[in-house]
Amino acid sequence: MLPYTKPHLSFDDQVQLLKSRGMVVDDPAAAAELLSVVGYYRLSGYGYPYRRQLGNRQRDDQFVAGTNFSTVVRLYDADRRLKLHVLDDVERVEILDLGSAAHLYRGLKAVDRTAIAQDLDIVDGLGRGNGHTLGNWLRVLNYVRNICAHHSRLWNRHMVNKIGARQLATIPELQHLSAPEVSHHRIYSTLCVLAFLLQRIGQGDWASGVRELITVEIPACGRGLSEMGFPAGWEGRWPWM
Numbered sequence: 001m002l003p004y005t006k007p008h009l010s011f012d013d014q015v016q017l018l019k020s021r022g023m024v025v026d027d028p029a030a031a032a033e034l035l036s037v038v039g040y041y042r043l044s045g046y047g048y049p050y051r052r053q054l055g056n057r058q059r060d061d062q063f064v065a066g067t068n069f070s071t072v073v074r075l076y077d078a079d080r081r082l083k084l085h086v087l088d089d090v091e092r093v094e095i096l097d098l099g100s101a102a103h104l105y106r107g108l109k110a111v112d113r114t115a116i117a118q119d120l121d122i123v124d125g126l127g128r129g130n131g132h133t134l135g136n137w138l139r140v141l142n143y144v145r146n147i148c149a150h151h152s153r154l155w156n157r158h159m160v161n162k163i164g165a166r167q168l169a170t171i172p173e174l175q176h177l178s179a180p181e182v183s184h185h186r187i188y189s190t191l192c193v194l195a196f197l198l199q200r201i202g203q204g205d206w207a208s209g210v211r212e213l214i215t216v217e218i219p220a221c222g223r224g225l226s227e228m229g230f231p232a233g234w235e236g237r238w239p240w241m
Contacts, residue, residue, distance in 0.1 A: 011035045022063040023047070023072075031069050038076065045153045046076045049223060071221050078217035079155040085210050086194065087148035090141050093197050120200045125170050133167045137193050144190055154187060155218070156227045163189040171196070173238045179231070186229025195239040207239035 009017060011032040015025055025031050035043065050067040051059040108116075113131030117123070122137075124130045143161040147154050162184040169178040173196055176182065177189045195207040218225055225234070234240055 009040075014040045018047075018063075018069065021061055022065065022067065023050075024066065024068045026068070026070065034073060042151070043072065043076060046079070047072045049156070049227070074217065075155075075221040075223065078213065078221065079153060080151075081213055081217075082210070083148040083151075083154050085206075085213065086144060086154070086191075089198055089203065089206050090145045090148075090194065092203055093141065093194070093201065120197065121171070123170055124167060130167055130170075133164065136164045137197070140190055141194065144187075156223075157187060159185050159187065159190065163193055165189075173199075176231075176237050182231050183229045186227070188229030188231070188234070192239060199239070211240050 012028070014035050015028045015031045018031075019025050019028075047063070047067075048059065050063050050072065052062050052064055054060050110131060113135065114129040116129070117131045117134040118129030120134065122130050122134050124133075140159070140161050140163055143159075144154070147157065163177070165178050165182070165184055168174045168189075174192060177184075177192060182189060191207070191210060195210075198204065198206045214225060214228070218228070
């Protein structure tokens with residue numbers, strides 16, 4: 001293994017690096033202080049969408065002209081607040097934490113998984129409880145819970161574990177998620193599923209707080225909700241309307 005020879009930059013030097021790549025930094029001292037708390041690597045994930053695009057998937061090291069450090073920080077803070085919304089309410093879905101719940105659920109007999117799904121109105125085309133779908137949801141929520149708990153980026157994350165679309169058409173509130181234009185590789189469908197489960201346990205007002213956050217903060221950062229997987233016309237779909 002080759003030794004790591006890249007020198008560590010001071011926080012002031014990290015600010016200068018950002019400026020050399022075209023980022024506008026109005027208060028370098030405050031930026032250095034924030035980098036000492038958040039970390040350059042973590043914040044760089046929020047700066048990535050503001051880098052100049054070279055092709056469909058690649059971006060330059062240089063930022064789009066006019067990109068301001070404060071905008072990147074605002075996007076970071078919006079994601080932090082989104083994760084607080086999600087983490088707090090994922091833990092309300094079950095009395096146990098979702099890691100344990102998902103593990104215990106897999107250990108149940110099929111008839112018991114079916115009964116739990118039936119009680120939550122998670123049904124197949126024949127109106128029977130769909131234990132397989134609930135198992136998928138619990139695994140995805142556990143994955144998202146870990147993202148939030150480890151302070152990783154959530155708002156535009158490519159979802160490695162994603163909601164399965166095949167059985168969503170049989171659940172009236174979630175039917176629109178089965179449409180081909182809805183990507184389950186982003187967080188949108190998971191937010192809808194979480195809202196569905198929260199409604200079933202008496203927490204039906206959750207989505208309004210998320211909507212208020214994202215419709216203000218994401219556009220204010222110059223980003224679009226499509227980057228989170230929100231499809232056209234989402235405002236008229238449950239649970240957002």
